[in-house]
Amino acid sequence: SNILCMPYLPQLWVPTAFSPNGDGVNDVFQPISIGIKDYELFIFDRWGQELFHTSNPTQSWNPKEKNPALNPGAYLWLIRYTTIQGKSKMLSGTVETVK
Secondary structure (H helix, E strand, O other): OOOOOOOOOOEEEOOOEEOOOOOOOOOOEOOEEEOEEEEEEEEEOOOOOEEEEEOOOOOOEOHHHHOOOOOOEEEEEEEEEEEOOOOEEEEEEEEEEOO
16 A cells, blocks of 8 residues: 655644633633644733643643632633644733633
8 A cells, every 4th residue: 555644734723712611512721733742831810820731732721620710801821832843832822711
């Protein structure tokens, strides 16, 4: 058989909002990545306090697990990663939690 390997560019998709209300729909924040080998995700509140950190790209942030009284609003995320080509990158943005 013949095998064809197509090169692809690393991809990172980050949601802009989610609803951690326990209804089973869109309850967690989890970026999706392809072609990334080293990964760190940080979540901060509006005062700069770190709320979440992981180096596992399959681990999601469910704010209601540790803080059931978390208020809806904007939270800052920061992702540091290395592509499979060895390039180090950093992205940041905000995610909105809604009820």
